[in-house]
Amino acid sequence: MSAQTIPQNKFLKFLTQNAVVIIFVIITAVAIPPSGLSLPYILQEVITRLGRNSFLVLALLLPIYAGMGLNFGMTLGAMAGQIGLIFAVNFGIANWQGLLFALLVGLPISVLLGYICGLVMNKAKGREMVTGYILAFFINGIYQFFVLYMLGSVIPIRNPAIVLSRGYGIRNTLNLESVRQSLDNILMLRVGGFAIPVVTFLIIALLCVFIVWFKKTKLGQDMRAVGQDMGVAEASGIPVEKTRIVAILISTVLACAGQIIFLQNMGNLATYNAHDQTGFFAVAAILVGGASVTRASIANVFIGVVLLHAMFIVSPLAGQKLFGSAMIGEYFRQFIGYGVIALSLVLYAYRTRKAAAEARLSLRGGTASANEASNGGNGGAK
Amino acid sequence: MRDLKTFIQDFGWPRIIIFLFLVFLFIMAPFVGVRLDASISDVLNRFGQYAILVLAMVPMIQSGCGLNFGLALGIVAGLLGATLSLQFELRGFLGFFGAIALAAPFATLFGWLYGKLLNKVKGEEMTIAMYIGFSFIMFMCIMWLILPYNNPTMIWGYAGKGLRTTITVEGYWLKILNNFLAIKIGQFFVFPTGLILFVAFCAFLMWVFLRSRTGTAMTAVGSNPEFARASGVDVDRMRTISVIISTFLGAVGIIVYQQSFGFIQLYTAPGPMVFPAVAAILIGGASINKASMVNVIVGTFLFQGLLTMTPSVINSVLQTDMSEVIRIIVSNGMILYALTRKIKVSK
Numbered sequence: 001m002s003a004q005t006i007p008q009n010k011f012l013k014f015l016t017q018n019a020v021v022i023i024f025v026i027i028t029a030v031a032i033p034p035s036g037l038s039l040p041y042i043l044q045e046v047i048t049r050l051g052r053n054s055f056l057v058l059a060l061l062l063p064i065y066a067g068m069g070l071n072f073g074m075t076l077g078a079m080a081g082q083i084g085l086i087f088a089v090n091f092g093i094a095n096w097q098g099l100l101f102a103l104l105v106g107l108p109i110s111v112l113l114g115y116i117c118g119l120v121m122n123k124a125k126g127r128e129m130v131t132g133y134i135l136a137f138f139i140n141g142i143y144q145f146f147v148l149y150m151l152g153s154v155i156p157i158r159n160p161a162i163v164l165s166r167g168y169g170i171r172n173t174l175n176l177e178s179v180r181q182s183l184d185n186i187l188m189l190r191v192g193g194f195a196i197p198v199v200t201f202l203i204i205a206l207l208c209v210f211i212v213w214f215k216k217t218k219l220g221q222d223m224r225a226v227g228q229d230m231g232v233a234e235a236s237g238i239p240v241e242k243t244r245i246v247a248i249l250i251s252t253v254l255a256c257a258g259q260i261i262f263l264q265n266m267g268n269l270a271t272y273n274a275h276d277q278t279g280f281f282a283v284a285a286i287l288v289g290g291a292s293v294t295r296a297s298i299a300n301v302f303i304g305v306v307l308l309h310a311m312f313i314v315s316p317l318a319g320q321k322l323f324g325s326a327m328i329g330e331y332f333r334q335f336i337g338y339g340v341i342a343l344s345l346v347l348y349a350y351r352t353r354k355a356a357a358e359a360r361l362s363l364r365g366g367t368a369s370a371n372e373a374s375n376g377g378n379g380g381a382k
Numbered sequence: 383m384r385d386l387k388t389f390i391q392d393f394g395w396p397r398i399i400i401f402l403f404l405v406f407l408f409i410m411a412p413f414v415g416v417r418l419d420a421s422i423s424d425v426l427n428r429f430g431q432y433a434i435l436v437l438a439m440v441p442m443i444q445s446g447c448g449l450n451f452g453l454a455l456g457i458v459a460g461l462l463g464a465t466l467s468l469q470f471e472l473r474g475f476l477g478f479f480g481a482i483a484l485a486a487p488f489a490t491l492f493g494w495l496y497g498k499l500l501n502k503v504k505g506e507e508m509t510i511a512m513y514i515g516f517s518f519i520m521f522m523c524i525m526w527l528i529l530p531y532n533n534p535t536m537i538w539g540y541a542g543k544g545l546r547t548t549i550t551v552e553g554y555w556l557k558i559l560n561n562f563l564a565i566k567i568g569q570f571f572v573f574p575t576g577l578i579l580f581v582a583f584c585a586f587l588m589w590v591f592l593r594s595r596t597g598t599a600m601t602a603v604g605s606n607p608e609f610a611r612a613s614g615v616d617v618d619r620m621r622t623i624s625v626i627i628s629t630f631l632g633a634v635g636i637i638v639y640q641q642s643f644g645f646i647q648l649y650t651a652p653g654p655m656v657f658p659a660v661a662a663i664l665i666g667g668a669s670i671n672k673a674s675m676v677n678v679i680v681g682t683f684l685f686q687g688l689l690t691m692t693p694s695v696i697n698s699v700l701q702t703d704m705s706e707v708i709r710i711i712v713s714n715g716m717i718l719y720a721l722t723r724k725i726k727v728s729k
Contacts, residue, residue, distance in 0.1 A: 123722035130451070130508040131721045137657075138718050141710030148707065325544075328524050335520035342513035349503035349510065 016351070020344050021290045021303065027336065028311045035317040042313055044194055049309040050302070051184060051200040052265040056258035057282045057301045058207050059251050063128075064296045065215070066247035067227030070283045073117045073132030073248065077255025078275040079143045080110035085179070085260060085269055086147070086170055090159045094178035096186060099264055102179075106256040113139065114252030118245030125230070129293075136279060147271060170271050180267035200261065207254070208298050223247055227294065284308055284337045287344040294348070311336065396719050400665060400684055400712065407691040414698035420570035421691060427560070428686040430577035431639045434584055435659040436666075436682045438631035443673040444592065445624035446604035447500055449660050449717070452511030455496055456632020457652040458522050459489035464637055464646050465545065468554055469533050477555040478641055485633040493629030497622035515656065523649050549646040558641050577642060584634070589675050591627075600624050604671055635659075661685060661713035664720040688712060 015022070032042070056074070063071040084106030088098040117135060124131040151157055152168030164171055184197035214220045225233040226243045234240045259278060263269055286296055289304025312333055319329020411418050435453065442450045463485025472480040496514065500507050527544045531537055536549045550556075562576025591597045602610040603620045611617050636655070640646050663673055666681020693705035 120718065120722060126505070127508070127721055130512065131718065133509070133512065134714050134717045134721060138711065138714035141707055141714060144710065145704075145707045149704070323528070325527060328527060331520050331523040331527075335517050335524065338513050338517035338520055342510060342517050345506060345510045345513060346499065346503055349506040353502070353504065 016347065018290055019347060020288060020340055021307070023343075024288050024307045024311065024340070028307060028314065031311065031314045031318040034321040035314040036321065037314060037317060040193060042310060045313045046306055046310055047194060047196060048265070049313075050305055051197045051204070052262050053281065053285065053305050053309070054204045054301060055207060055261050056255060056278065057285045057305055058204070058211065058298070059254035059258050060282055060286050061211055061251075061296055061298070061301070062214075062223065062247045062254075063251050064291065064294065065220070065227050066223045066244055067230070067294065068121060068244060068247060069129040069132075069293045070286070071132055071248065071251050072129055072279045072283065073121070073135050074251055074255035074282060075136035075275050075279045076113040076117055076139050077106075077110045077252035077257075078259035078278040079139060080106040080113055080252070081256040081259035082106075082263070082269060082271070082274060083109055083143075083147070084256070085176065085263055086151070086162070086174065086271070088179060089162055089174060089176065090157055092159065092178065095182040096179075098179040099183055099260055102260050103257055106260065107253065110253045110256035111249060114249035115245060117252060118248040121248060122241045122244055133279070140275070143275075144272060172271055174269040174271055176263060176267050176269055179264050181265055183261060183264050200265075203261070211298065219243070219246065280337065280341075281308075284341055288340055292344060292348045292351075308337070394667070394719070396716060397665060397667060397684075400688060400716075404684060404687050404691065407688075407695045410695050410699075411691065414695055416694045416698060417570055419568060421694065423571045423573070424690045425683070425687045426578065427572075427574055427642065428690055429683050430560070430574055430581050431642045432635075432658065432662065432686055433581040433678065433682045434631060434638050435635035435655065436662045436678050437581075437584060437588060438628050438635055439659060439663045439668070440588060440592075440673045440675075440678060441600065441624040441627040441631075443663070443668060443671060444597075444604045445600045445621050446607060446671055447621055447624060448508045448511075448670050449664075449720075450511060450625075450628050450632075451508050451656060451660065452496060452515040452518075453628070453632045453656045453659060454515035454519050454652045455492045456489055456629035457636045457655055458518060459485045459492050459629060460633035460636035460640075461522075461646060461648060461652070462488045463633060464551070464640055465531060465536060465549070465648075468536055468549065468551070468646075469531055471533070471554075473554050475555070475558060478558045478637065481555070481637045482634055485637065486630060489630040489633040490626055493626035494622060496629060497625030500625060501618045501621055516653065519650060519652050526648050545648055547647070547649055547651075549648070551640055551644060551646060555641050556644050559638065560642050574642075577638070580638065584631070585675050585678065596620070596623065657713055657717070658685065658689075661716045664716045665712075668720075669723060670720055685713070 056078075059074055059077065060071055063069065081102065084102030084104070087105045088102040091101070093101045117132065120135055121128045121131055148169040151170055152163045157163050157168075157170075162170055162174055181197075183203075184200050187198040189196040189198050215224070222233070222238045222243050223246075225236070225238055226240050230240050233243075255278070259275070262278075263274065285304040285308045286300055287304065288308045289300035289302070291297070291300040291304070315333040315336075316326050316329035319332055320326045323329075408418070408421070411421055435457075438453060438456060439450050442448065460481075463481040463483070466484045467477050467481035470480070496511075499514070500511065503510050529545070530543075531545055532543075535553075536545055538544050538546055559576040559580050560572075560574040563579075564575055565573040567573070592601065599610065599615045600620045600623065602613070602615060603617050607617050610620075636652075639655075662681040662685040663677055664681065665685050666677035666679070668674070668677040668681070689705070689709055692708050693703060696704055696708070
């Protein structure tokens with residue numbers, strides 16, 4: 001390897017490692033003028049959505065540290081949160097007390113589901129992502145069975161307003177009027193025309209502090225060791241399977257709380273499909289923020305939420321202006337959402353294979369390039 | 383006794399439960415006022431509708447690419463073929479086979495690109511395939527709106543452009559296979575001879591192919607890539623071929639489905655077609671790296687039998703429609719079961 005090619009390589013490396021972020025910034029920047037939206041409006045929307053979504057996206061971090069990839073199984077937690085909210089509305093508990101009650105109901109359910117999810121993933125090592133994805137569908141079936149057939153028949157529901165006219169099962173849309181934005185409105189700071197839900201952001205900040213602290217604990221260190229290499233971790237006495245279960249369990253519980261925060265901001269619960277897109281949006285957001293399957297930071301979460309939602313805000317209107325059809329904008333944003341996930345997974349898988357090939361080559365070549373290759377391969381070890 | 387034990391172990395509990403449940407449903411049917419002959423006719427019909435989509439799973443499983451969650455690419459190719467066949471006003475058998483012929487170049491192109499991509503991401507195929515499928519469906523949603531189709535039966539009346547969400551194939555090639563040599567017994571039972579023959583023909587071709595030189599090499603790649611490479615097989619090429627065949631069968635499968643169902647469904651419709659196909663082959667006894675014709679036929683029959691019989695029988699008993707919930711739990715439970723099995727053949 002000659003000295004002249006190195007800077008170019010570095011530039012290319014930067015480009016490929018941040019390809020997703022760069023593409024996204026460009027698309028959003030291009031789409032803002034034709035959308036005709038004012039910058040303050042976009043900014044206010046982004047602030048609202050930061051409060052609404054960040055907690056859910058942060059729930060993805062621990063499984064990534066534990067080497068389990070993007071936790072598509074977080075939807076399980078979201079479903080637990082929804083069951084909590086259904087009961088809060090059922091008992092007519094309003095305001096933030098209602099949210100707290102929902103969390104208390106959702107907590108044991110999410111712990112149980114998280115534990116199951118961890119067990120299943122331990123049986124499917126190396127295929128965690130696709131397994132989590134299907135597991136979410138599977139539990140969705142059980143959730144539907146529970147909410148549509150058990151509630152109101154086996155488990156009594158006191159509030160007739162939320163029950164289907166046939167006498168059991170919950171209505172398709174649940175009005176969360178009693179708890180709507182009760183967390184955001186505890187302290188809504190208005191600065192220069194912008195409304196900032198302070199308490200929501202405080203809770204998100206607390207979670208960030210928790211994650212930073214957790215990474216430094218023994219368990220957090222174990223988790224990263226497991227994420228690096230399960231074999232080595234096992235040999236050094238770390239209970240690999242247990243650590244993985246804990247990572248997924250915490251993630252599921254966080255997703256439960258995250259979904260409650262998300263829904264109190266929305267103010268409505270689409271009982272049977274509110275959770276369908278939870279995993280998709282969260283995963284798309286963290287990837288747009290520059291995370292990969294094995295490497296993610298808190299910064300990735302916030303960059304991702306801002307970028308993804310900025311694009312979601314502008315794209316329908318931009319589509320309307322540019323193509324004369326709002327549907328095109330709508331399809332376009334979904335295309336980009338799915339496309340980003342596909343692209344980051346491809347780039348990641350491609351890079352891993354390339355790093356492995358480089359490492360093989362360097363074993364035959366000199367030590368200098370060996371260091372280079374191993375640096376490239378272990379991007380996660382910061 | 384030992385034989386029975388190993389048989390149960392090989393076949394797996396979930397499959398046995400599903401099988402017994404289906405038998406139970408058939409026995410129950412007459413008692414709750416569901417006509418058995420009409421049910422069997424329905425099951426046969428739906429078996430034929432879905433069988434080729436399930437068959438499309440086989441090549442990629444055999445070559446070690448895993449479950450083809452990206453089958454949507456093949457389905458979209460089939461949709462392009464079907465819509466083009468209507469655009470050119472092809473009718474009857476010419477229309478049906480024309481649709482397949484028109485879909486073939488798209489399927490080959492998509493399959494080739496998709497295969498090349500999957501070769502670069504070995505080990506992560508399934509998750510990536512899923513998202514490639516989703517984003518491609520969304521991309522095609524935009525295309526369906528702006529492609530210059532102009533057959534009035536296909537486009538939105540008031541806008542004068544953009545394809546409809548569902549397009550009827552009536553007057554073109556509706557039930558062209560179903561009605562070919564169909565045998566009608568009594569008022570309710572129809573044996574869709576043409577459809578079943580076509581499925582049997584495709585399955586036979588696949589069976590022959592898997593025993594051909596290329597087919598054997600493909601299976602070798604799937605069961606042991608290192609060994610295959612050592613014996614001079616071009617691993618990447620075999621995988622690409624398997625993906626192309628799988629994608630093409632996806633296209634044929636959706637066209638067969640449409641002629642029986644009566645409608646071409648566009649936009650986001652291809653998405654929900656993929657999972658039932660994956661679930662069916664797994665119910666039939668396939669694992670994520672091994673599949674046979676028996677798996678395809680048994681699986682499609684069991685899965686579609688379950689989907690046909692549950693609504694009619696369970697609804698008559700409980701007076702409520704639980705079929706959707708049962709479908710979700712069974713199909714995803716089956717995929718989950720397969721994903722959590724240990725892979726027997728070393729990778």
